[in-house]
Amino acid sequence: MKTSTRTPKRKATSKIDLASPVSMRVELENILLEETVARRKPHQGELRARILTTVQVVTEWDRTQCVIRVRPHFALVACLDDVADDELLRIEATFLLQYRVSSMEGLRKPNITAFGETNGLYNAWPYWREFVHAMTVRMGFPALTIAVFRPASAGTPNKGVAPRAKRTPKKRVSARAK
Numbered sequence: 001m002k003t004s005t006r007t008p009k010r011k012a013t014s015k016i017d018l019a020s021p022v023s024m025r026v027e028l029e030n031i032l033l034e035e036t037v038a039r040r041k042p043h044q045g046e047l048r049a050r051i052l053t054t055v056q057v058v059t060e061w062d063r064t065q066c067v068i069r070v071r072p073h074f075a076l077v078a079c080l081d082d083v084a085d086d087e088l089l090r091i092e093a094t095f096l097l098q099y100r101v102s103s104m105e106g107l108r109k110p111n112i113t114a115f116g117e118t119n120g121l122y123n124a125w126p127y128w129r130e131f132v133h134a135m136t137v138r139m140g141f142p143a144l145t146i147a148v149f150r151p152a153s154a155g156t157p158n159k160g161v162a163p164r165a166k167r168t169p170k171k172r173v174s175a176r177a178k
């Protein structure tokens with residue numbers, strides 16, 4: 001008679017599950033644009049551009065002040081003819097989201113980090129979309145509308161341009177630019 005030595009697989013805890021205890025205790029106090037970069041190359045005529053966006057989220061907290069700060073850094077790069085070295089447009093923005101927490105009791109680093117990567121990103125996304133929309137027009141391009149945030153795709157790899165050091169890729173959007 002054979003006996004099995006396999007250990008049952010444990011269900012992996014999702015970021016949403018980890019973030020949930022934090023989400024139940026926070027109030028968003030403020031959202032600020034902390035840093036931005038915008039540049040374009042001159043281009044005439046109609047063109048087809050490949051648009052890549054990336055995001056990196058940094059989460060900090062102060063247990064004594066019961067505050068969580070989330071800093072998502074977004075970057076959008078438009079490249080000509082699928083050539084990553086030929087950037088036509090670059091827009092970057094870092095937002096600061098500050099949350100007040102009713103109690104930090106029982107919250108661990110994985111809870112707070114997951115909160116920043118899910119709720120923080122979700123709360124900042126509309127500001128990023130509006131920023132890109134306004135900046136593309138101000139830079140002489142047609143208005144670019146970024147897709148809505150879909151948490152299920154948060155881990156989808158993007159084999160595009162990484163604008164800064166380690167980034168967590170987000171969305172790939174195509175658009176026509178003039």
